[in-house]
Amino acid sequence: MSFQIDFGNEKSPIVGIDLGTTNSLVAVMELTGPRILSGIVPSVVSVKESGEVIAGAAAREMLLTHPDRTVYSVKRLMGRGVEDIQEELKLFPFHIAEGSESTIKLKLGEKTFTPPEVSAHILRKLKLDAEAELGVRISQAVITVPAYFNDAQRQATKDAGRIAGLEVLRLVNEPTAAALAYGLDKRKEGIVAVYDFGGGTFDISILRLHDGIFEVLATNGDTHLGGDDIDNLMLRIALEDIQFEWGYDVSTKSDAVQLLRRAVIDAKERLSFVPSASIDLAYGGKTYQREITRELFDKLATPVIDRTLGPCRDCIKDASVSVEQIDEVVMVGGSTRIPLVRSAVEVLFRKRPHTELNPDEVVALGAAVQAGILSGDVEDKLLLDVTPLSLGIETMGGLVSKLIHRNSTIPASATEPYTTAVDGQRNVLIHVVQGERELVKDCRSLARFDLKDIAPMPAGFARIEVRFLIDANGILSVTARDQRSGKEQSVEIKPSYGLTDDQVEAMILESFDKAEEDFSERQVREARVEADSILAAVEKARQNDAYFELTDEERSAIERGVNELLVVYHGDDHLLIRSKIDQLNDATHTLAENMMNTAVRGALKGTNVNG
Amino acid sequence: MRFYEAFGLEPALSLDAEDLKKRFYERSRKWHPDRFSRASAAEQEKALEMTAVLNDAFRTLRDPVARAEYFLKENGFELSKEAPPELLEEVFELNMALEELREGDDSARPQLIEARNRFVAMRDSIDQSLTTTTDLEEVRALLNRRRYIRNLIREVENVLPN
Incomplete structure (x- = not known):
């Protein structure tokens, strides 16, 4: 065989994953620093009518067409029991299956899933994306969690990793990961606060930096407080408006609610940059429009933002530092784009917070740095974290x-x-x-x-x-x-x-075979795509004058290459397909050169004519 | 004593805080589980164990009170839970004032604030004495008194919102 992809352990990198409430990301440590792989993956999972489970952007589209087969914000359910989530159920369209007690089961179409299984589908999507981009097998990961996650929530996250076929080498707290990504250790000594306000969780951590050591002094937070809560307040206003204007309640129509939620989020995001934005909905032949000013938005958001300040004060107290001693404040999480959040933080800490890095990416980047620490590639940094709860x-x-x-x-x-x-x-x-x-x-x-x-x-x-x-x-x-x-x-x-461990083991067995299948299937598909393009190119080249300028031997080598590629094309061995592609590539070398020369000659001729 | 051994130190009541911190960072760098993620299971186990003890030890030894308690306990001294006799009268009055405030009599408030400040001052003076006292019986008396005063402060603070 002409070449072999090395799946050996040394070559396979440890990835860093930010498994977020709203969006997830995967990053990897490279010589030049941490890098985000592929794109943002919405933390949404959907079950198609065929039974196929999809995650990411495609699943988010299904929210509009098949809300009953689709789930988002599942992070809010990780490690929790049914009695814990009664408040959540009023605000989120979770379909809880019968028989859920200490373990929640979600119903998506005909199937049921535990929250770790749903998260595992998001992780698997990230894993496959990373594998496709890096061309190597990924089996180990660092996954981030809110600092204020309790033991059960952490365990559930680790279970999700295992189910997705990933060995979770470390769970890292999100604010601490962000501190690693910010390169704050350039300051040799100092005290840093990380304010992490995401889609569904809030964390505050205070760290002492000492010569590459990131020592967390204290952490606090709320695992059920985030931008989602602001969305829900706006959504409620819009729903009331619509009931008044249209004369009926659309809150029972889940597709309408999803459309409206998206419109609300869109307006919220625009309000971070413009003084006024409108919520627009077209549904059932009717339209609704509501202008929201920054002033009204701030009024709505204030109670939510205020709930972050208590934990901040407690954290400062627990860290035994004064506000004056804090040298830097770092902002993390999409909700820190809201101007009112920034000003509230500035007032509390009496200094302008850092907003240089993309608040959506910084946690994944930090997870990749931690992956680098674990692999031994990053030697000068060390994280000393704390337990958030007694x-x-x-x-x-x-x-x-x-x-x-x-x-x-x-x-x-x-x-x-x-x-x-x-x-x-x-x-x-x-x-x-x-x-x-x-x-x-x-x-x-x-x-x-x-x-x-x-x-x-x-x-x-x-x-x-x-x-x-x-x-x-x-x-x-x-x-x-x-x-x-x-x-x-x-x-x-x-x-x-x-x-229980047995339950997780069973889920791994079920999914592991599938992950193997997924991976090799994708490899085969990719190899076939490549085969298609070279076969099409050869087919076209046969019409070219250059083809007839070849020797008989060269022509028959090409014929043989094409036939042998066609023979293996429908097999499931991607390595074999690739070796035949290479063989055909070699056989067409002279042909390609001749064609290039002809093209150059043609182009030169053209220049002469027109010049 | 295990906690001193973790730092390579001879057991002693008083310690150089800066030196302790330096040793903590050095040993963390060497033994943290992050440094062993690709090592054998046995080595990982050992790193986890070493770091857990190091962290437990640092928490205890860097705090003069926790350190003194640990030192005494390891030397076979027991701490008592009884009220120091010289404080009994004070405690009696305090309890009356606490009761009054709980029943809604706000006039007890200034007395309680004053009592809290006095207790905090007592605690601080004990902390000061702890740094210079070497006689273990005396240290024990100080710790008993301190523990009791700490509980009083907590009780007052529970009824007095800051």
Whole structure:
């Protein structure tokens, strides 16, 4: 075979992925720095009537034609239970399937999907795009998450990666990734605040820079606050208007709502640059137009933007810095294009924020830098991140005993001794929660860990040391050791939300074969496209004088090349097709040269005639 | 003591904060899991373990109070949860004022603000003493007192919005 694409591990880059609420992006680290691959991929997934699942721009079009088979903003559902999302359900057209409890299932057409599976389709699209552009297989990735994501939300993101056939080497917090992309470490020492206001999430992080080390001092945020919330306020006004003007309610017509939502977003985006913009809708033979001034928009957006300021103040306090000590403020996320957001940030931090980099791209670029750190290509930078929420265990009376406090640098650990309360007790159940409140019911339940097969002995005699470890991804693991025997104690995990390991494994098996298929199918398709173009070129060249100037041998080599390519054309071995393309290419070398010469001669002749 | 070992330091009550920070950054650069993402599973495990302990140790040792508590505990001293006798009268009055405020009597407010300021001053003076005290019994007495005062401050702050 003439050539072979190297799928060896060394050549395959680790990509950085920003899996956003509204849009997603993939980037890669190159010698010159991080680079965005292909284009922005809308975080929308749709199931065609044929059963085929599509993601990205094509799926976004389906929102208008098949809203019941299409889902967007699925990030809002990651790692959550049905009872958590009642507010979301009022505002977003999620179709929740029967039987959803601790794990949400979405109904798209005839199929059901968990949120990690939906996200996996977006990730797979990014993976395929990156593979097509780089021409190599991608199997490892860094994926970003909101800094304020809890354990279940992080785990769900990691599951999505696994389902998409990606080994997720690291989850990186979005604001921290942005700090890496901004090249702020050119300033050797300093304190930086990153204000990250996206489509559906808000984060604030304060970092100390020290000679290439990015040390997060504190982070805060709201995982359900974003530009989406402003859209919903505008949408409500428009819907009320329309009901008044047209005399009927269109809010039950999902296609009309989608059209209107798009018109609202369009107006919102224009309002960042012009003082007034209109919301336009044409539906069912009627039209609606509403002019929105910047002033009215600001009035609508103010309460949403104000909700970002509390977390900012808390973060400054937790970081133990004063506003004056903060040297730079960096803006990330599409919603930071809104002038009112910029001015609110400037007032709070008393300095003009950085807006030089595209706020939609900066997180993906930072993820690529982190990928470079992991691959060893970037040696001078290191990220020290923190856990956003305190980790605790349930104690007597439904109280929380905190073991690892929020804003602790990760990896972080804590150990806690356990014993039995009853003679002969064989199990101890540990309930782990995340949050800042004193009562278990006000915190987020993470999981129950069952210490099993404790050797039977009198009450209080067992000595089990339980270790809670939060890794560099912000994800918890629990191990236990029987201190008397020194043996590892078995622990069974029952996650409160999300998928069990077995469920994820099953989804991987299902999708992995498919990903392999997807990839080779695409390779074959691309090879055929190339074959088509060379066959067409040869066909055309046969009419050319130059073809008849060839020797018999040269002509028969071309004939043979064409025939052999045609033989392999319908096979599924793209390497074989490509080798036959190369062979044909070689055979037509003289022909191509002759044709060039003829063309040049013709052109020169033409010049003479006209000159 | 594990936390001191993580920094290559001899156990001591007082530490040079700048030196500790320098050692933290050096060791983070060397042991952070990011540096081992293509290493064997065993090496990754070790890096995770080393960094977790380093971070836990840094959190404890950089804070003079947490450090003193750790140092005492490792030396076999227990901290008590009882109220220091010299504070009992003060605590009694404080509780009355807190009760009044909770019942809506705003006249207790100035007294509480004054009490909070006094407690904060006490805490700061204890923190100051902790940096110079070397006798472990004395350190224990200071820590007991500090812990109690800290709880009082928290209680007052819970009813006094800033």
